Each structure stands twice: as structure tokens, then as C-alpha cells.
Amino acid sequence: MKLSTKCIHSGNHPDPSTGAIMPPIYQTSTYVQEAPGKHKGFEYSRTQNPTRKALEENLAAIENGRHGLCFASGMAATSTAIELLKSGDHVISGGDVYGGTYRVFTKVFTNYHIGFDFVDTTDVLNVKSRINEKTRMIWLESPTNPMLRLADIEEISKLAKSRGILVAVDNTFATPALQNPLDLGADIVVHSTTKYLGGHSDVVGGALIVNDDGLRAKLAFLQNSMGAVPGPMDCFLTLRGTKTLAVRMKQHCENALTIARWLSEHKKVKEVHYPGLESHPQHQLAKKQMRGFGGMISFSMDATLEDSVRAVSSTKIFSLAESLGGVESLIEHPASMTHASIPREERLKLGFEDGLIRLSVGIEDVDDLIEDLAQAMG
């Protein structure tokens, strides 16, 4: 089955008791048993819930994976994946990962003596050179946030596989519509479903998708033990979102490419970061491992920090807000908003300037979006 069909049909089975075409919101904590231990596969809603199960099946199918596990947020999914590790283990992480990921790695998991090395994953050799006998996991984002850099998922997975190291890829930016890390050799796909999968900025959630049965068993154990599960209403909303993922992503990609090209020609723009531009240093890799270039753009203006901040505060259609991936366009200033938890020296090392602006390009009419940016940038 192809992607658009799976988005709509996988996990969505008519309700056997009524024929309802949509999976009901099973707003229940427990399930009546016929006799002790004799039940229909559901005992308690932290462990399993039918609405969550429908979403887990749907997400696994669209990621070309065998098993999906849903969480209360992307950070809950991320934390649960790290809980596979033990004190003393070592993780190699991409340098410009999501701010909350950097925070939980450096401020929470280091307390449990898990070691993290942050490297520029655009070069496989940087990853290779940091591998030591304690390395158990490589954590990648591709494209990264906010620099939109790529990691060669296939090459890094090959490197890891021969050493028994797990590769986790946060696929939130690309979405399963544009990139499938499991097909490229990764072991775990991580999602903040809050973003493109939900797609309407009305729900927070997260997911892990894997192929390996043993890994699924370990993660399901952690999911139930740690208990960071989503409620049925949130699962229902996310499931409603994924139905239109394929069509939404087409429009996000088309609008973003048009805006990235327009920004590249703008006289006040210094640099545009978008994997779909020929000028992007990894455009060839983007064409190889992605089916489209996504809706996220970052750029810097040839202007003072004050002027850049003024520009992000002056748009009328783009809303000034954190988050991304909804149908509506958002603009933000990462250094003072989403990435404020990353120290300035670390940011500068990544080539991430103080004035950098990030766009989450929505699916409005692109002419209106360009007109809005033009007036805000002056």
C-alpha cells in the first residue's frame, strides 16, 4: 500500500460493535474481565487503550515500521528511548538537536551518568571518531533544528550496526511522508507528533517506531513502567491529523521551496538554510534520502540583531510562536525562544547566528506569505 492510502486506512478499522467508521475515543481507565485474567486484550489504559492502539498501528504503517508506541509528548518519547540505556553508557548526539532534547540530555540524563558527546553529524567521520567501547546509541536529527543540516542516515547506520550501537532518528522535521529512517537502517524513529503528524497545532504527543520485536518489548515495558502515555482524546486528534499528512506535506514543501528561493534573492538576506536549494551544502544527500525538502526554513538577515527581532515581530500572517508543523505559518527567533537553553558559544559553533530567524511555512496561499514577509523585512 502507498503512503496516502496508509495514512487514511492503517489502524482505522470500523468499530465492531456499531460499525462507526472512525475509531471511538475510548475514554476509559479499565476494562471488565470475564474471569480473572480473561479479557479482550485490554486491562488498564496506561498499558493499552484501543484508541491509542489505532494510532500506534497507523504511525507504524506510515513509517514503514512494524511497531509503534505512543507517548504523552515528543520529549516523553525521547526520554523513554534514552531509558533503554544504563549508567555509564555513552551517546553520540547531533550538535544542533531540538533545544528540549539537548536540555534533557545535559540536565537530566547526565545525572544518571549517561555520557553525551555532541558532534556535527554532517560528517560521518565526526561520528566515527567519537565511538568508544561505552557507546550504545547514536542520536540523529535530519534535517536539524534550526540549521536544517542533514546526517547521512544510511552511512551512520552502517557504521553503528557493525558495532552493535543503536541508531535513533528524530524524524519530526522530515515526517514519514518525506523520509523513512528505518528503511535507511536506523533502529528507532522518534517523533514529536505535536508537529506535522498532528498538523493542526491542537495536540501534544510523541511516538517511537521500531522493527525489532525485542526492542519493541523493551520499549513497551518502559512505556508501561514510566507511564508517559497519551490520553485517548489526544490519540484521536493525532489520528485525524495523519489522514491528511501526505497532501499537507506536498503543500508545505511547495510553499517552502518558493519562499526559500524568494528569500535567497532578497537584498537584506545574508544566508538561507533549506535543503531544497541547490546552494545547500547537502542538497545531493537531501535528494538521495528524502522525497521532498519539508516546510522548515531558517535564514539570517544582513541587519542588526534588533532589526531581525523587529522583523519577526512585524508579520501579520506568520504568527510569532514556538513549535512548527501546523497548517498555519509561524515565525520565531531561535536564540531567544526555542533554543535559548543552548549556550551562546555552542550556538555560534554551529554557525547559528544571534539574528537567525526560523520559519515553519504553512499551507496558506504562498503569495500572501511572501507579501507578509516582504512587508515585515522592509
Ligand SMILES: *Cc1c(COP(=O)(O)O)cnc(C)c1O
Ligand atoms: C517539538 C520537538 C520535539 C519535542 O516534542 P514535544 O512534543 O514538544 O515534547 C522533539 N524533537 C523535535 C525535532 C521537535 O521539533
